[in-house]
Amino acid sequence: MNLKELPALVRVFAYLSLLTVGGGMAAFPELKVLTVDVHHWLTFPQLIHLYSVGQMAPGPNMMMIVAIGERVAGVAGAAAVLVAFFLPTAVLAYFVGRLWVRLARWPWRASIQRGLAPVSVGLVLAGCLTIARGALTGWVTVATAAAVFVLLLRTRLNPALLVLCGALVGLAALGGK
């Protein structure tokens, strides 16, 4: 437990929160750089593990940041990260949300929404590539990812259930070493 890291945790996660355009995944490349390469709070495989487990949790899908805060500075770290990550965008959504409704007839409003849509998909895609490079390490993991991808696009299975099945595949096929 390291309370001296609290200011750095707050800085990093307040910054990351502002990058989540289109979804939490958009912040993943910089989440990796800042938590793994710059501050050494955890390793890349550890980050991927926590992020993946977080996909099974209910609610906003970036709650895994709480586990990073806990890891670095216990309860205080978890609370600091939670506030740093959710307060800035909450305040922004509150004020800009009110303004945005009033700007309903401003022609550029539609242009901004329309223009940012593909950019946010691109940001999320870049996040996917970052995590895929770390998580897909052999044919078993590639096949698992491909199977989940196809099943989710073709069926209405609950994604959390499929991610949980990944644990069984891992235990059966990756446990030998």
Next chain:
Amino acid sequence: MAGPDGALVPRAVSLGEIFRTFLLIGATSFGGGVVAYLRASLVGKHAWLDDTEFVELLSISQTLPGLNATNMAILVGDRLRGWRGAAAAIVGVCLPGALLMFVVGVLYGEHGDRPHVDAMLRGVAAAAVGLILATTVQLGRKSLSHAADLVFVALTAVVVDLLKWSVPAALGAVGALAILWYRPKRSVEGPRP
């Protein structure tokens, strides 16, 4: 207290009701599709919004930084009961997942390096990549309609992933380009704000 636009003054909803509703969404929305849970509860069960308002608030949520679930909590909470409603909604929707991931963090710290746990988590990570890619494709199908969109998607992914640009730089460059591409069509009175 409704929004300053006065667009909607729903029946009085108590702060406790807002908190409990979002707490339930935060505790049950397994599988990442939190938008579907929000719609079922806010539009379906409680009728606090109609479908048009829901889509309108969702489009604002998606344009702003922040997660859909928390931005929707702020916007809907604000509509129902001003800033207190917004605070009740976001705390409710975050609380269950935050507690759960805190426990996960503690357990991972204690048992994360056991070989069996490591093997399971590598399988979970592989499955999560499939899930995240599928979510991205679904997001793309919903919001992309023009050939130019694919160029902007690819350009953004390339500058962030290969050229290692920061997200603000990518937003500033590719975002500005895309907004200009979709600039308002010149009408009789011109694109005056």
